[in-house]
Every structure is written in C-alpha cells, then in structure tokens.
C-alpha cells in the first residue's frame with residue numbers, strides 16, 4: 329500500500345517505540361516524514377532507515393513542551409516542505425506512583441509532555457493542516473478512557489488529550505480537518521520497560537490492565553495510526569480508537 333505518496337508528515341517521539349514504528353510505516357507507504365524527538369540520535373536513525381527504503385525523511389531535535397520551539401519548528405518545516413498533511417503527536421512519558429506520593433512537579437511534567445506538547449504543535453500547525461484538509465493523530469492510551477490505579481498524572485494527561493482531540497475535531501471538522509485519538513493498552517516499548525512499580529501496591533488493582541496474555545507490538549499500533557491518518561479514514565473524525573486487547577470493554 330502507498331497511502332501517503334505526496335503527503336508531508338510530522339511524527340513526534342520518532343526515536344523510539346510507537347513513534348519510530350509509525351514513522352517507518354508511513355514512510356514505507358510513500359510519505360515524506362519529519363522525525364522529531366528530544367533524542368536526536370534516535371530520530372536521525374529512524375530518518376536514515378526511512379531513506380534506506382526510498383522515501384524522503386528529515387530529523388530534528390524538539391522538546392514539544394516549548395511553544396516557541398514548536399513554532400520555530402513548524403516554520404522550518406513549511407519553509408522546506410511548503411505544506412503539511414499529517415501531524416502525529418506520539419511523544420510521551422509515563423510513571424507509576426501512589427497518588428499520595430505524587431508531586432506537583434511530576435504532575436506538571438506529565439501534562440507538559442503528554443498534553444501541552446500536542447496542544448503546542450497542533451496549534452502552530454493548524455492553519456497549514458487546514459490548507460491541505462489534513463489530519464492530526466494523537467497517541468493517547470486506554471488511560472485516556474478509564475481510570476487506572478497508581479498512574480493518576482498519566483491518566484489525567486491522557487484524558488486531557490482525548491478531550492483536546494475531540495474538541496479540535498468539533499471545531500474544524502466542517503472545514504475538512506480531522507483529529508483522532510489512538511488508545512493502546514500495553515505495548516512492547518522502552519516506555520513500559522522503564523516503569524518502576526511502587527512498593528507494596530495492590531496488584532489486583534492493576535491486573536486488569538494486562539487483560540490478554542500478550543502485549544501489542546509497536547508495529548500493530550503504527551498500523552492503526554496509518555489507517556486513521558490515511559484518506560481511507562476520511563469519515564473518521566473525533567474518534568477514540570481502542571487497541572487495548574479489550575481492557576476498555578468492561
């Protein structure tokens with residue numbers, strides 16, 4: 329399939345995990361991909377892999393929490409590419425902590441990366457996306473749909489991201505711009521490996537977040553992002569797409 333020929337696409341979090349898999353998938357399908365991450369080495373590696381199979385790719389270091397940096401970045405993209413079709417907000421962080429031990433600093437950091445980041449880039453890119461009747465894909469989580477013990481800040485950030493996605497979808501849908509949220513359960517990426525479980529937690533409260541006996545691979549999530557970002561999904565707007573093995577079903 330070559331659903332992204334002539335499409336200019338930004339992917340954040342492109343150095344690792346789901347962002348990397350998405351950049352590779354969209355590039356494989358003919359898209360021109362701008363790989364963005366705070367990890368420049370990883371972003372460049374992903375861009376080089378995309379170029380190796382014949383698509384165009386760029387890489388930039390960007391901290392999505394900075395509005396000014398996001399604005400300068402979009403200016404740079406438009407100066408070089410002229411137009412933008414798809415923005416995939418995938419960069420994110422997570423941590424696990426009891427609510428009573430959570431700090432305001434960590435809460436703010438979680439919201440800055442997972443919610444303010446997509447806000448920043450979406451806002452500075454919106455007029456360019458509107459000009460192409462493009463779309464935004466926000467990588468939320470099952471934690472954007474249901475509550476989860478020991479991850480209150482993460483859950484708050486992802487619920488916020490789902491709300492932001494739906495609001496953009498409502499505000500701009502009639503002008504031809506779509507915005508959707510993809511909500512995975514557990515995916516085999518470094519993010520999961522880095523999570524430290526707090527001591528003496530009630531495991532029965534978190535058992536249900538691993539409903540199937542296996543995790544998803546990042547490529548499976550990338551396939552869903554590719555569908556919703558493509559013209560095949562032109563009637564999919566404001567949707568919250570679960571890929572969670574059934575966790576959010578009950």
Ligand code: NAI
Nearest residue numbers: 341343344345346365366391392419420469514515517519
């Ligand atoms: P990952 O840790 O493999 O990749 C995240 C990437 O985001 C990293 O390359 C990191 O450098 C980048 N990043 C972090 N802060 C940034 C910032 N301020 N500016 C720019 N880039 C930044 O994690 P993974 O698993 O691929 O996560 C991707 C997204 O998927 C996240 O939004 C995460 O919340 C979401 N997600 C992941 C799940 C999982 O089980 N792995 C489940 C549900 C959602």
